[in-house]
Amino acid sequence: MENLYFNEIVEAVNGQMLCTGKNVKVKGVSIDSRTIQNGDIFFALKGERVDGHHYVVPAMKAGAVGAVVSHLGKTDLGHEHFPVIRVKDTVTALGDLARYYRQKLTTKIIGITGSNGKTTTKEMTYHLLSQFGSVARSQKSFNNFIGVPVSIFEIENRHQYGVLEMGTNAPGEIRRLSEIGSPDIAAILNVSQTHLEGLGSTEGVAAAKGEILENLRKEGVFVYNVDNLWCVKIADGFKGKKIGFGFGPHAHIRCTTTKKEDEGYRLGINGCLEIYLPVPGYHNISNCLASFAICHALGHNIYQRREMFASFKLPQMRIEHQRIGNITFINDAYNANPESVRAALAYLYEMDTKGRKVFICGDMLELGSDAVQL
Incomplete structure (x- = not known):
């Protein structure tokens, strides 16, 4: 990431400084306290199972130079010069900072x-x-x-x-x-x-x-x-x-x-x-x-350029072949909707094989009231 400074981050996310500090240089953005690099700013995101606000202190100890939070609660940073920015919503703030950074x-x-x-x-x-x-x-x-x-x-x-x-x-x-x-x-x-x-x-x-x-x-x-x-x-x-x-x-x-x-x-x-x-x-x-x-x-x-795709390989779980004994397993299970299932069936149909072909299909989610019909 190109360097940013703390003061411009405060402005970009329309935040409020809770703990003051120097206008430090920020070298990266992290949403995971386990992967913090020295110079990162930590965004405390609240997920369904984990609340990043519980990991502000570990992020600070790992080398973060500041944090963006929606609240601190009773968290004791133990360091009055660790800059913290409070925003209404940290996911929105993450997007706002990315938008600002993209313009640079x-x-x-x-x-x-x-x-x-x-x-x-x-x-x-x-x-x-x-x-x-x-x-x-x-x-x-x-x-x-x-x-x-x-x-x-x-x-x-x-x-x-x-x-x-x-x-x-x-x-x-x-x-x-x-x-x-x-x-x-x-x-x-x-x-x-x-x-x-x-x-x-x-x-x-x-x-x-x-x-x-x-x-x-x-x-x-x-x-x-x-x-x-x-x-x-x-x-x-x-x-x-x-x-x-x-x-x-x-x-x-x-x-x-x-x-x-x-x-x-x-x-x-x-x-x-x-x-x-x-x-x-x-x-x-x-x-x-x-x-x-x-x-x-x-x-x-x-x-x-005629050989531009010579070394290209598909991402994982996209028509991914695995051979076990005499059986070829094809993993195309990353996601499913009616059109992608049709494509998978078409591929299975065109496969040249002497043995049987077996198609195993799980649920197709988020189809609403049309799920059964589709």
Whole structure:
């Protein structure tokens, strides 16, 4: 993280100083007292099982130079010069500081959302952009009010690009995340029947995903899936610069040929580039095209490199193979919704095997009243 000073943090989070101290330099942000580094500021977050306010003293002893809290209660810091900032809500304050910090960065920020494929596309985009410059990205599937700010604090001005994943299960969440991240490139991969319990309908899902455009930077670019009708509707209402990807004739980055080869696919892009995508699952072709479109939106010539995906591997629990005896287990259990289950079934169907195929499916959560029907 680029250095911040305590006084500017107080202002950024609209906080109140409880314990005064010097205007110390802050070198990092931590939400876990066990991982504190010297010079970090500790945000005491209250979760369902653990309240970070109980760990302010351990954070201080571990090297934190200050803390952000919503209350201290009877906590005795034993150190009158340890600066503490009180705010109404520490999660909100974490986002406010990340938003302030992002505005200080010269890094180009890419925000990726969609009902499916966010983490895989984020990793593909990171893989591609790393061949053009220095890149930071969200770890794992850090895509919420805590994960996005934490990811932003990992970005420094030495990074040319920062790739962020943005998720939602309620209206307004992506609006807030995009406000924090202020993306230069906003990508919507797809819209399908996910999180209906919180978003109400597929139309509600589309509206929630479209919130990412509300905080797209002035000269920013919208990257969208031309094969998804909801994405096309969002694009039709967007007046800025946009780049489409997919199989359809209106795509700027278009897959023109596909050939199954080993565990991956040989792809033709725009009729003039042939690449090998070394990952299984036909649905991952769309994720690949999205990452190409993002690179194109950033001004990179994707046609000069034919082996850009040669060393790419899927994230954990995404069509992850494990061989035990004569049985091949395929772990695709990170998350599930109707569309992702269809993709998993399609992959199982296309597998060439002499033995039986068995599909084990658990619950698909957050589908609301449509759960049984779906």
